[in-house]
Amino acid sequence: MENESGALSRVAGLFSARGYNIESLTVAPTEDPSLSRLTLVTRGSDEIIEQITKQLNKLIEVVKLIDLTEGPHIERELMLVKVKAIGHDERAEIDRLNGIFRGNIIDVTARTYTIELTGTSDKLEAFIVAIGAEKILETVRSGVSGIARGEKSLAVK
Amino acid sequence: MELTGADIFARCLVDEGVEYVFGYPGGAVLHIYDALYRQDKVEHVLVRHEQAATHAADGYARSTGRPGVVLVTSGPGATNAVTGIATAYMDSIPMVVFTGQVPTSLIGNDAFQEVDSVGITRPCVKHNFLVKDVTKLAETIKKAFYIATTGRPGPVVVDIPKDITAEKAEYAYPETVEIRSYNPVTKGNLRQVRKAVDLMLSAQRPMIYTGGGVILGRGADSLNKLVKQLGYPITNTLMGLGGYPATDRQNLGMLGMHGTYEANMAMHHCDVLIAIGARFDDRVTGNIEKFCPTAKIVHVDIDPASIAKNVKVDVPIVGNVDNVLKDMLRVMAETDKKPDAKAAKEWWAQIEEWRGIDCLKFDRDSGTIKPQYVVEQLYKVTKGDAFVTSDVGQHQMFAAQYYKFDKPYRWINSGGLGTMGFGLPAAMGAQFAHPDELVCCITGEGSIQMNIQELATCLQYGLPIKVINLNNRFLGMVRQWQEFFYQGRYSMSYMESLPDFVKLAESYGHVGMKIEDPADVEGALQEAMKLEDRLVFMDFITDRQENVYPMIPAGAGLNEMILV
Numbered sequence: 001m002e003n004e005s006g007a008l009s010r011v012a013g014l015f016s017a018r019g020y021n022i023e024s025l026t027v028a029p030t031e032d033p034s035l036s037r038l039t040l041v042t043r044g045s046d047e048i049i050e051q052i053t054k055q056l057n058k059l060i061e062v063v064k065l066i067d068l069t070e071g072p073h074i075e076r077e078l079m080l081v082k083v084k085a086i087g088h089d090e091r092a093e094i095d096r097l098n099g100i101f102r103g104n105i106i107d108v109t110a111r112t113y114t115i116e117l118t119g120t121s122d123k124l125e126a127f128i129v130a131i132g133a134e135k136i137l138e139t140v141r142s143g144v145s146g147i148a149r150g151e152k153s154l155a156v157k
Numbered sequence: 158m159e160l161t162g163a164d165i166f167a168r169c170l171v172d173e174g175v176e177y178v179f180g181y182p183g184g185a186v187l188h189i190y191d192a193l194y195r196q197d198k199v200e201h202v203l204v205r206h207e208q209a210a211t212h213a214a215d216g217y218a219r220s221t222g223r224p225g226v227v228l229v230t231s232g233p234g235a236t237n238a239v240t241g242i243a244t245a246y247m248d249s250i251p252m253v254v255f256t257g258q259v260p261t262s263l264i265g266n267d268a269f270q271e272v273d274s275v276g277i278t279r280p281c282v283k284h285n286f287l288v289k290d291v292t293k294l295a296e297t298i299k300k301a302f303y304i305a306t307t308g309r310p311g312p313v314v315v316d317i318p319k320d321i322t323a324e325k326a327e328y329a330y331p332e333t334v335e336i337r338s339y340n341p342v343t344k345g346n347l348r349q350v351r352k353a354v355d356l357m358l359s360a361q362r363p364m365i366y367t368g369g370g371v372i373l374g375r376g377a378d379s380l381n382k383l384v385k386q387l388g389y390p391i392t393n394t395l396m397g398l399g400g401y402p403a404t405d406r407q408n409l410g411m412l413g414m415h416g417t418y419e420a421n422m423a424m425h426h427c428d429v430l431i432a433i434g435a436r437f438d439d440r441v442t443g444n445i446e447k448f449c450p451t452a453k454i455v456h457v458d459i460d461p462a463s464i465a466k467n468v469k470v471d472v473p474i475v476g477n478v479d480n481v482l483k484d485m486l487r488v489m490a491e492t493d494k495k496p497d498a499k500a501a502k503e504w505w506a507q508i509e510e511w512r513g514i515d516c517l518k519f520d521r522d523s524g525t526i527k528p529q530y531v532v533e534q535l536y537k538v539t540k541g542d543a544f545v546t547s548d549v550g551q552h553q554m555f556a557a558q559y560y561k562f563d564k565p566y567r568w569i570n571s572g573g574l575g576t577m578g579f580g581l582p583a584a585m586g587a588q589f590a591h592p593d594e595l596v597c598c599i600t601g602e603g604s605i606q607m608n609i610q611e612l613a614t615c616l617q618y619g620l621p622i623k624v625i626n627l628n629n630r631f632l633g634m635v636r637q638w639q640e641f642f643y644q645g646r647y648s649m650s651y652m653e654s655l656p657d658f659v660k661l662a663e664s665y666g667h668v669g670m671k672i673e674d675p676a677d678v679e680g681a682l683q684e685a686m687k688l689e690d691r692l693v694f695m696d697f698i699t700d701r702q703e704n705v706y707p708m709i710p711a712g713a714g715l716n717e718m719i720l721v
């Protein structure tokens with residue numbers, strides 16, 4: 001969509017005004033600074049998704065819209081997790097899990113590790129379960145970004 | 158040459174061909190008002206309340222098809238305009254509303270008369286803009302008119318900070334604008350049109366259902382041709398009245414909650430429904446589960462989001478109504494297939510039986526004035542040729558049922574939002590647009606008081622509107638629901654302490670008339686119409702307990718009407 005100040009509030013306002021829910025939303029400028037790319041995850045019957053798509057398309061600032069779930073696509077989400085890491089055993093266990101999930105330990109103190117993890121939302125959730133909620137001090141998630149597989153692209157010609 | 162933002166604003170309106178701006182001044186728009194003072198091409202109409210400015214611009218738009226233009230100040234000026242903006246939005250009326258704003262440097266500071274106009278109006282506009290750079294002002298104004306008038310029309314708000322109106326820039330009004338993310342569809346898909354025509358021609362019990370889109374999309378002439386060629390029955394929504402002549406036999410009248418028995422029964426029993434520029438509103442469908450149970454549906458609409466929103470559709474066609482209708486006519490001319498004459502005969506026989514119930518009959522021997530009778534007489538006296546605005550309530554439904562509109566643009570009412578207070582200012586807008594035509598406002602004693610102050614505007618500009626006040630001393634529509642569904646507990650629906658409307662009209666410098674006897678109705682109307690250059694306020698003291706019939710109660714289907 002157009003990289004303009006009011007655009008995001010129009011999208012968010014449409015969802016609240018029409019009673020649709022937003023599970024996650026990410027937005028950032030693209031390689032063309034006049035455009036930003038927004039990935040939004042929502043849930044609903046086919047009819048509701050069709051209405052959401054049509055209503056979003058009516059927003060003047062929305063340049064192009066696709067429903068990624070209509071075809072093969074890739075979803076990724078970034079998570080930063082700060083976990084308690086005290087004592088040799090605990091630190092080793094976290095390190096091991098981090099390895100299995102292909103995370104990066106990006107900050108270390110005497111009592112904590114901060115881990116960076118990318119993947120599907122399912123994978124991030126599985127990691128949280130594996131670590132154990134009681135060990136987690138803080139998490140921050142980016143929300144899902146998505147892109148179609150193959151040669152199809154959302155570029156504006 | 159460089160001009161100030163205020164002068165650019167005035168020049169843009171001239172170059173856009175704007176005749177009238179309806180507005181009200183204030184601090185944030187003083188530079189603009191000064192620029193308007195220094196030119197003589199655009200006429201500014203001073204209303205008495207910003208809500209009335211928006212309704213007047215709306216009435217201008219509805220009676221002409223051209224965009225209405227509004228100018229108000231920041232803060233309370235903008236918030237007062239919101240009801241009128243929402244009213245226009247719900248009925249897809251092209252309108253451009255300019256709101257003043259505090260200077261750019263003060264935005265966000267809770268400055269005097271600051272509100273977030275763009276934020277407040279966002280859910281009830283087609284689009285809105287905050288102008289942050291004087292060099293973008295002309296282009297933004299052009300975009301606003303372009304967006305308001307193309308595709309599915311609607312109101313656009315342009316918020317202009319005061320400093321922008323003082324700063325200078327080179328002036329050039331763009332001839333055209335391109336908005337890469339806005340390309341409204343015009344032509345319908347021809348394959349879909351063919352499919353639709355094929356389905357239409359195979360119908361045994363066809364029904365055509367048309368809405369405001371026929372009027373907004375200038376499709377009335379093409380619709381007429383199509384309906385005549387097919388010979389099918391047609392019904393109009395409240396917003397679609399006038400899209401097809403009401404006096405034609407093929408027209409079964411309005412449908413929906415207070416529609417005719419024959420229109421609703423034909424809807425319920427049809428096997429092919431051809432919906433054109435209508436949006437299956439809940440006041441039209443009744444209980445959606447029971448709606449048109451046996452029909453295959455063709456739906457033509459300019460807005461893809463209107464299609465399949467409330468009902469499943471078999472042949473959707475996105476496009477401008479007039480273009481699609483013309484394509485349908487062309488496709489029909491090419492095919493050998495003809496409507497089934499035998500089926501049509503049976504279908505019409507059934508429809509005539511429903512029509513025979515005469516669902517709009519009312520007591521003609523009553524000693525008190527029946528509101529239906531007043532509208533019927535108004536129709537007669539004005540030869541069906543007036544521009545009629547209405548407010549909201551029972552009188553609105555009586556107007557829709559008993560004034561037979563044969564032409565588009567003549568029936569002007571707030572259908573979607575149902576805004577009481579709309580009628581009088583909308584009549585002003587229509588009268589400005591059509592200075593030599595008769596404009597009548599059918600209202601109730603509740604609604605008229607919501608913008609009664611506009612009687613002053615009418616005097617200032619010499620607007621000879623005829624106000625038909627159906628005075629039942631009740632908020633009638635509310636009372637009717639309380640009678641039906643709350644065992645007659647008339648909670649707050651009683652209008653006490655009413656003004657003497659005759660004196661009130663006179664104190665505003667107009668002519669007032671009070672009519673209490675049914676025998677006087679026709680004569681009084683004739684007398685009022687003779688006062689061609691005066692506003693006449695006609696206070697008809699009507700039956701207090703009259704109800705609007707027929708009626709579809711909540712939860713019922715179109716075939717489950719209460720008749721009387």
Ligand SMILES: Cc1ncc(C[n+]2csc(CCOP(=O)(O)OP(=O)(O)O)c2C)c(N)n1
Pocket residue numbers: 548549550551552553575576577578600601602603604605627629631632633634635
């Ligand atoms: C601004 C606004 N407030 C409230 C309503 C709810 N409402 C709908 S009809 C009606 C009664 C209107 O009374 P009146 O204008 O006297 O007309 P009548 O129904 O008696 O013909 C009311 C209060 C509304 N439509 N608009």
